Amino acid sequence: MAVLVPTAALILWELCSRLAIVSPRYFPAPTTIGWVLADRLAAGDLGSELAVTLTRLAFAFVLAAVPAIPLGLLMGIARPVRDLVEPYLAFIFPVPKITLLPFLLIILGVGEPAFVLTGSSSAFFQIVISTLGGVQTMDPRLLDVGRNYGAHGARLFWKVILPAALPAIFTGLRLGLGLALVTLVAVEFIAAKSGLGHLVFRHWQMLSTPEMYAAFALIGALGLVLTRGLRAVQARVLAWQDEIGV
């Protein structure tokens, strides 16, 4: 079934498009899209747009993760820090991060920093919240056992708290990467002049639909590889832990 249904759907689409049951202008046949995809990849321009999106994603992700993990851990172990930061977290977290884009555009000017930071912000808040959750929901017995065996301060942190929070941190990183990709592609669609998101927008405006679908497929594949890939890594690296969260 897992092979049959998608294949059947593709064949049906192919037939409908070839026989002009649906407008081939708007719904080009999957084989046409496949050829365009292969052609554009071979020509290298699709690859370079992919590279642009991936570079932005890498910057956005690192800029989010590097401050977010220590902040989440600190909030988890020091209540004054948590009280200090939590109001802002609660205020910004439910806001669509794409709305930060116009603010970053006026402050930083139209360009890469504004695009990347908008993508970064969506990952940042997710990673902070997951990390904080990891520390807060750890089994208190672990702390007691650690203390009974004489672990205090830094030792307690490195040997007990951090390992206990690790699965949640990883989940946060995985969700954050997905959110950063989604936000970045949306930013590209709205405001940037390059990247896969912009490619969909441009080919939509020019009604070059096969190219549009090709970019679309590439974004889907990218999302699939990133989410599935990280999940596999997580299962591997943290094999002893059940996954926490969604």
Added chain:
Amino acid sequence: MKATARWLAEHWIAVASPIALLGLWEWASATGLLRAAFFPRPSTIAAHLGDLTLDGTLWSHTAITLARIGASFALAAGLGVAIGLAMGLWRGLRDGLDPVFAVVYPIPSVLFLPLVSFVVPAGEIALVVTSAVTSFFLIALTTTQGVRQIDRLVVEAALHYGARGRRLFTAVLLPGALPSIFTGLRLGLGFSLIVVVAVEIVSASRGLGALLWLSWQVLKVEDMYATFVVIALLGALLSYGLAALRTRLLPWVPDVGDR
């Protein structure tokens, strides 16, 4: 009263820090330390917020955005729960749709706008359908998981007591899946807000997202901040309000998404 006082004594920083920050901001942009063109004083923003509320601008844009969120959420919830339940019950359907969902789900909803506008009339309908896409997948996936994670023993017990067909569904499977369904609905509503605002930025002339974007394009910075405050309040209302509502109305239904 006493509880409030104790909470304040313990968490005074959580109250003091936003007030201090706003004061600092006010002072910094009044003295020119922060460029008032980019960071207008909080009091100026509040005044603008008041003006835009009084002359009805914000109300009409908010009403439009809310109506769109309502419509797209209803669409996503109806289809999502129905298909999610079906996928949970029939293995063949689940196996067939899983790979499709896996590829389509990570694509940002805004990108579906071109696709949707080929199928349905551009404008309001396309906007609502596009905004429903991600919520639909989310709700369908969580509902499927909800059916799947029902304890095998419970289902077998029900079967032994002769529950079949519709009775098995309404008395065992649906209640069992309810916590996941609620979590899916809550997350889906949050996503509806996100996507409606994003699609409004791209293709609408009214609504909060459009107001934010147009204010940016004509550099009405105070209006941008005022709109942002309204969007943030809406986000808080949708995510925290709904969670509070569930605790109130359905205290026996745990929210599996709470972390």
